Amino acid sequence: MPKPRKQQVSVEATPYYHCVSRCVRRAFLCGTDSVSGQSYEHRRGWLEERILALPQIFAIQVAAYAVMSNHYHVVLFVDSDQASGWSKIDVVLRWHQLFNGNVLSQRFVREEPLSEAEQNRLHILIDEWRARLCDISWFMRVLNEAIAREANAEDECSGRFWEGRFKSQALLDEAALITCMAYVDLNPVRAAMADTPETSEHTSIKQRIEHSRTTQKTNPVTAQTPLLLPFTGNPRQDSPNGIPMLLSDYLALVDETGRMIRNNKRGAIDNKLAPILSRIGLDSQQWLTMAQQFENCFSTFVSNETRVRQACEQLGYKRPTGVGQAKRLLAG
Structure with missing residues (x-):
């Protein structure tokens, strides 16, 4: 049985991780389908662009990457100190680049007054979002979901595009x-x-x-x-x-x-x-x-x-x- 991520990822042990994600369908992530003759090479550009864009949001940087025909590799560096140094508004604005947030975070960005109870609830959410923004599981999730949505829309189908778990190796x-x-x-x-x-x-x-x-x-x-x-x-x-x-x-x-x-x-x-x-x-x-x-x-x-x-x-x-x-x- 695979080990839980918390037993594979420990920033205290190392900030560097090698991650691999693979497709589950016969349809290519990239390259040309030998049966239909259709080229999917443009999808490599989708993935590369996303790999290079996410470090501008996450406290995770990319040391190396390679986009192959039905899988890709990334070597990631988790910068916990960077995430710790973000202000509350920094965290919320970064999270809003990925997701809509909620009513409280949207009001916070608009600088509308919040009650003490609302502020306490928002601070809990911000702490949670800060942790996610330096979590490689969330990085890989956001990366893979975006590509899966685009590929499924292009293929006019639904269902899994990637394997359920990406492979992770800690580089000590x-x-x-x-x-x-x-x-x-x-x-x-x-x-x-x-x-x-x-x-x-x-x-x-x-x-x-x-x-x-x-x-x-x-x-x-x-x-x-x-x-x-x-x-x-x-x-x-x-x-x-x-x-x-x-x-x-x-x-x-x-x-x-x-x-x-x-x-x-x-x-x-x-x-x-x-x-x-x-x-x-x-x-x-x-x-x-x-x-x-x-x-x-x-x-x-x-x-x-x-x-x-x-x-x-x-x-x-x-x-x-x-x-x-x-x-x-x-x-x-």
């Missing part, structure tokens, strides 16, 4: 985060949908590469890609929220990994990339295995054995899960 450390991001960004290359990362449509890696080309820079400060979680350079005490790596290093790493995957080579990685893998605690064989089979390598938690055991204990697991994979692939 830098090695897990970078490995998972590369796995997501290289999905189209692995699926033979693209020859290179820069030609992989509807992916975060293409967004980052195009922005770097436009600015002619890969500096982690000056070349940040709008709407995506930024790279902040090597970890330091005063690092802002972001991916603890240089953007230029990450692009080189993804490019080299993509070549290894396409040519089916398991030999030594280029010397210039060895320091990067060494820094995040991986060797080339471990990296290549995870970059091609990330979802199958891990279940709920992704990190080394120590971090996985700590997360399981924190979330009340009777038996640690994923320890074997952690020992084999992320020793340290």
Whole structure:
């Protein structure tokens, strides 16, 4: 039986999560139906646009994403501090971008007087909405429902468009985060949908590469890609929220990994990339295995054995899960 979300998601353990959602119908999310010949490729644009828009409302940022034929991947960063810093009106205005709210919240926005009892009730609602706006289950729900409505309207049908539960993996450390991001960004290359990362449509890696080309820079400060979680350079005490790596290093790493995957080579990685893998605690064989089979390598938690055991204990697991994979692939 699947574990409840509260036993899979703990911001105290990690703010980073890899989520995957898949279609249930034979009809494609994207691509071309080989039976009818109808193209659904435009739906990839729907999904990408929504993925990039929701972080402007939620206290959740997108580190990586890839929209495939019948599923999509997102790597999310939950920014609880951002949500805590919102004023009450900030929360209500953000929630109203997603839902209508209620009579009390609408009156609050119009600055109409509220009784003490009405204010107390509204404050309870605002606390609830604040929590939802930094909850990945609500993020995925809002994302999936919008696409399902559009797809069902276009197909002139009703019923489920997505599987009931999205898959979630907690990324407990830098090695897990970078490995998972590369796995997501290289999905189209692995699926033979693209020859290179820069030609992989509807992916975060293409967004980052195009922005770097436009600015002619890969500096982690000056070349940040709008709407995506930024790279902040090597970890330091005063690092802002972001991916603890240089953007230029990450692009080189993804490019080299993509070549290894396409040519089916398991030999030594280029010397210039060895320091990067060494820094995040991986060797080339471990990296290549995870970059091609990330979802199958891990279940709920992704990190080394120590971090996985700590997360399981924190979330009340009777038996640690994923320890074997952690020992084999992320020793340290």
